[in-house]
Amino acid sequence: MNHFKTILVLSILLLILSFTLKKTETSQNKWQTLFNGKNLDGWIVKFHHHDLGDNFANTFRAVDGKIQVNYNDYKEFNNRYGHLFYQTPFSSFHLKFEYRFTDQWMKDAPSYTYRNSGIMFHSQDPKTILKEQDWPISVEYQILAGAGDGQPRPTGNMCSPGTEVFFKGEKYPQHCINSSSKTYEWNEWTSGELIVYGDSLVIHIVNGEKVLEYTKPQIGGGVANGFDPAIKVDGKPLTEGYIGLQAEGQGIEFREIKIKKLD
Numbered sequence: 001m002n003h004f005k006t007i008l009v010l011s012i013l014l015l016i017l018s019f020t021l022k023k024t025e026t027s028q029n030k031w032q033t034l035f036n037g038k039n040l041d042g043w044i045v046k047f048h049h050h051d052l053g054d055n056f057a058n059t060f061r062a063v064d065g066k067i068q069v070n071y072n073d074y075k076e077f078n079n080r081y082g083h084l085f086y087q088t089p090f091s092s093f094h095l096k097f098e099y100r101f102t103d104q105w106m107k108d109a110p111s112y113t114y115r116n117s118g119i120m121f122h123s124q125d126p127k128t129i130l131k132e133q134d135w136p137i138s139v140e141y142q143i144l145a146g147a148g149d150g151q152p153r154p155t156g157n158m159c160s161p162g163t164e165v166f167f168k169g170e171k172y173p174q175h176c177i178n179s180s181s182k183t184y185e186w187n188e189w190t191s192g193e194l195i196v197y198g199d200s201l202v203i204h205i206v207n208g209e210k211v212l213e214y215t216k217p218q219i220g221g222g223v224a225n226g227f228d229p230a231i232k233v234d235g236k237p238l239t240e241g242y243i244g245l246q247a248e249g250q251g252i253e254f255r256e257i258k259i260k261k262l263d
Contacts, residue, residue, distance in 0.1 A: 034086050034257045037065040046126045047082040048134045059247050060084045067254045069247040077106035081134050082247035085126045091240035092262040095194040101145050101186040102251035109249025115145040115186050117252045122241035133226040137162035139217050141194050145186035154181040156206040162224035166216040179211035199237035
């Protein structure tokens with residue numbers, strides 16, 4: 001009888017432990033929606049030439065369940081590189097989003113910004129970005145579309161303002177790495193995914209296919225300007241940071257932005 005009771009108690013304890021572990025795993029691996037589809041609550045804007053929180057000319061907008069980068073109220077671009085940051089930093093995560101370009105492009109913006117945008121990650125805290133700093137120290141999932149000239153233009157590339165990465169085992173000397181994706185039309189919805197494991201492995205995915213992989217994101221290199229020197233500690237591993245949507249003179253829309261934390 002005592003033996004039976006012992007087995008019964010152990011079985012109950014195992015069931016409780018199993019349920020607890022499953023519940024913990026479920027809560028840790030739950031998808032979180034970053035954009036509520038209605039407004040920009042939970043997001044922080046920063047533009048070159050402007051103070052933190054100044055959404056110049058209502059560039060970033062919530063419209064019909066999408067976040068828009070919209071230049072309707074601009075007279076000139078004036079190098080107003082902008083970023084819309086989610087309020088919480090992340091370390092290891094799986095990010096999913098969909099995007100498509102619009103037909104807006106500021107002609108006084110640099111030519112490379114045509115049908116070009118991006119999502120920054122492992123970015124410095126937006127509160128530390130100076131008023132005259134152009135780009136945040138961060139790593140970028142670069143978004144491109146065909147330029148209409150018939151030339152290949154892959155999307156899901158990597159660019160590195162104020163940062164560096166390792167590609168195929170070696171520190172990559174240039175600012176951007178092209179992915180293996182095909183060229184997509186500017187006005188078609190395209191899905192992107194970003195899988196990041198702290199300062200170790202980063203994977204870019206486009207429409208369900210892995211298109212790029214690199215490792216060891218860290219502070220270093222050039223391109224970013226006007227930053228606080230105390231923030232740019234070259235060689236410092238990027239273990240976490242902020243996620244930001246980019247505005248560089250090209251109109252774009254984002255939707256279905258969600259994230260899942262990874263162990």
